[in-house]
Amino acid sequence: MSKPPDTAVILHLYYTELWEEIREYLNNLDRFDLYVSVTDKADKSVLARITQAFPQARIVKVENRGRDVAPFMRIFADISSRYEYVCKIHSKKSTHYSGGTRWRQRLYDELLGSKARVAEIKQAFAADESLGLVGPAGFAYTANDHALPLYQDILVYLASGIGLNLTSFCYSFFAGSMFWFRAAALAPLLRLGITQDMFEEEKGQTDATLAHVLERFFPLAALAGGYRAIDTGEFSPLPEEPANAASNGTPPPDHGAMDAAIELFQKGLLSDAYNAFSAIPAGSPDHPTALAYLGLVALAARFFDDAEVLFGNAIAQSPDPAAMREFIGRQCLELGHTEKAEHHLGAAIAAQPKRLSAHLALCEALRRQHRQEEALQSLRTAFGAKHPDIQACCAELARDLGDLETEYAICREQARSAELQGRALELMAWRDDTRAADLLKEARRFAASHYPAPKAALPLGRRKRLRIGFVIGELASDTARSRLEPLLLRLDPKRFDTVVFVKSARLDERSYTSETAHRMHLIADYWQVLIQLDPDSAAKVIRESQTDILVNLEGYACPSTLEALVKRAAPIQINWSAPPLTCALANVDYIVGDPSIAADGQQEPANNEPNLLLAWPYAAYDLPEIRQTLPQRGQANAPFTFGCLVPIHFMSPQTLSAWRDILEKNPGTRLLLNTGGSGAAARRHAERKLADDGIAPERLCWVSATDGPGYYEGWRQIHLGLCPLTGDSSYIALLGARMGVPSVAGSGTTPWGAIPALTLQRLGLEAFVAPSAENYVELATRWAGQRDKLNTLRETLGERVMQSPLTDTQGFAEAFGAALEAIWLKKGGSLENRA
Template structure:
């Protein structure tokens, strides 16, 4: 028996996993309670996502060796995979009780506590692991995640850099450090870091996606370069997993039947994307479409409950590989599959590379194409993507919706705006609640010119990274270098309560849109709260979204075609308090009567687009294969 186990272990260590599995099973056939065979076989089962079988093996190993902390620690990992975090925490505590100096057990406990939202306890667990093993790069990286989630970017940066120094080949610190640099407004530094990381980790789609997303924040990267970067992403990551020939779909070819529409998103929760996704799902005509929602993240809250209530089918893809997820979607016979994430956080674009549905569409969550040949269409409009201009920067066919590609649902019911702040204060207050990643040095320079030309005016910026003192100091220095005294700028951190966040617009007279990365949710929220938005029209989608929004409510005169015009529009508004006061009380009614709030009208135009896509696919793929 010992000889057979030793042979299995040797194959395992050499990477001959199939042979190792066969030999472990042979050992267990003769000795079902063999602790080490059960433990090692469970490791192989976990790698195959056969989690329940792995749990059973670990439990048999524990019964045979109840004082072996490492087996308990391994079990915690599988329980976490299964989402049984409460049970995993109890098992981790047993491992720690058996071996208080077991750094890996403290590390796993930290991961579990993070999942359970016990951030302070998770921080304690990671620090205990690092006291035992100061060279544990994974713990430094995850401790950095805790600091980052709390807005403490300075300490997060230190943790990530320590992890990178200790283990240069570990990719996660590079990804997260790139995010920290971006959140500090150091977009060029973030891009440079991610480009360096890609040289070391050329085959990591997530890292490559983060780089693509970061490119949109820089005013120095033209759209044709961004397009080439996306195309390269597709060639490197999507093309190798795309089957040729493509899968055979058995969907009925009936062109006018009820369509099965699937939405893939990590943001079926309290997220900016939900303010636009929920209206579409609510507005769908159920006699025309059957809705399937496929969450790709485990984030859940009250908004998630709303999504579940309005959709016909709900199936999480979080525990499936990309290939398995595509297979599941094909089994549901989805006709049109919509990606609502693109290359944003928690995205899963490779599900679409596997061609999960006959027609695949990109919309909403990402301000660009995907770079994949398997993504057929992208929903947009003629202002965000001018015909004949932006088509060449997409592999997808652009479908321009006549009344705009967005419909807005405020995250919370709030009372309308009150009195104009300028009349109360005696000075005009500009503001932007956009993520400060968008507030580049070029944006600071233009906004500073505006403050200098509007005497006594002030500027309020609100963004989560302003909780970090180093980030605050950096922005104060940027404005000071442009001639603006610190006391004219208020830098506010994130306001957790959504109602208080929206009421913060009561302090602002005029909202300033950043560039080249415009606001979307922030622009809609400002307008909803009675605050006009001044925007600078750019060349490609990311720099034209607010222009599209303003057009829907008849405020094209707030769209500038040059930085100087931007200043003139903002200065003109600041000098016309009567117009500001009128806008403050009429913007919400204007939105209510516009396409931005026409839930059913918006859904109808999207459904019409879906129907055209479906009929085109049917025409290209012949008669109904199910017909007699």
């Protein structure tokens, strides 16, 4: 019996009239299996000729969607384990492009143009196990081109699904989507679970479809598996006049030169970048993008007239002028030229009024020019007030304007979707505690309307060690540092093992490459990424991990995690938000509570879930990075400075009004605030709001801190901290106390708002807790007049923090572990070898 072929060809034959041309190329292969996908409308006489020429050919009928890529994904999923090498081709016509015939024939020539060429490609695979893809010379284009905004987010998302952290787009893909590949190199594609119904219906699109995305994604899939890609330019050259077609004289693009030029530009080497972009030959598909970059170089060098001429040439030569205008507009925005960005983005929108990505970029350009009202009106005029893709942007614009009623209305509209329910409720509760009780009741109504009935309980078994699963989003977050990391380090390994399920609401480099993330990778027993999974699939993964108790650390930040809890992913499920706020789901067995708020096992009036109380504060904080000598306080003659390092965009009107009153009552004092990650827009809003009430901008000072040294530098300037009247600012208040700076806090009107006051009380700082907003202003004023007393307190405050249960992470972990074992036994489980 002869050995089966090690090679397959996957051919999508939409244009059946091209069969005879393709057959001539296939004759250059010796032993291979042929898979041909066709639509239901395929000419039956052509199908007969296929089986006549290749009797073993497998013909697969497919729906006409996803071009050549959807059929390829279907066939490859079925045959990936049977072959070493695969050649992917299709009957390309490119009816929107006059050079389509020559384009196709050149592709075929490079991949299958002769028996010698086929032999060279297979020999290259055999000689180099790291070789994953071989594409046609002249068709490797840079991914970082004018169309990148259309693809960037989905490429990052797909990359995360195969374990690849995509932060740079300076790589090349094979335009035309024809190439040879080692079957193992593209195996990661199959983990994405892409099916034909995910592809758009065929409407003659020339860009921005899932098929176009995957065309750019194939080399990333190979990279994820440790494979590399080359093109056929490394083999013997084809004849000047290929046997199967005549040359059109267009030089192939040098894709490496384009990538190198972009890198020079990004490094700020303008002269070198100008020379490199100028070397991209006219007629190359990369040439319009090179012209655009030449314009950006001129713009960066402040040759404005030259820049506009080059931009005009790039747009005129681009096959998609609107996409090119958007690319130029976005790049101008990156360089800080907001008016030019507005001009080009506006022109892109004029050409394609529903070009959403250009609208969103234009909104950012308008925001930077203090024109949020125009941005908000522009979005709503183009898409309507309820278009789901603009809700988040509209909410941000409303927040910039201080229009909380609009923001609330948008969030309520979002909350009608089950996926956005929790996020909206969290935002609203943060911004206005006085309405939180009503909002929590809304949560119950939303949950009853949108979430399915609970699944049956999973069995509890006999365990020697309980397996505790933690669902976490951003690994660089305060939640990771203050809750997850201390537990991973200190839960008794003889009694527990741990599995971390990462399900982020954002995909960015900081979430996965931070020092915190690296530490937790080392100390957790198991890791599982849920980012690309829907709630059903995520619940299945968690169940298969045999997790006994699942702790959701994300609260409302990842609503799809709440849906996974509905599916009953673990026998016992706990939601750990900040204070005990309901998620209104029957399948959540407990929420982590605080002994100062409710008694053990009791429920809040609006909650479904009993509180899991630890006879301990609901969290303990590890502060290793500031267990150093306390910094010197400011000079005695420095103006008295109030301060808050919670990012300014979290501040409610109630809080800003109270701070205005504090400054009015204390002439000569200053207020230090933190822009956080919100930049100038939030700063302008706060300054405008306080200026309207008579507070001059000169009385404000600013830091931009999101972590680490920025926080500590900010505290060095503060004499008395001010906790916001709404929201949980306990962690930042604790950091301030560790730095020797006490804070004034209100008692809060909900459990969420009460946490900062409880934190101060546990530090023995009851004298800094105000029972109401009016008392808050009076209390801050009183302490501002007792500078000597504050200085005395600072001498011991840092050590008081370190002696508090709030920083006793070992005690907290022991209490938490004991509580988990107790509810396991209470639910009917058992523990081996326990007294």
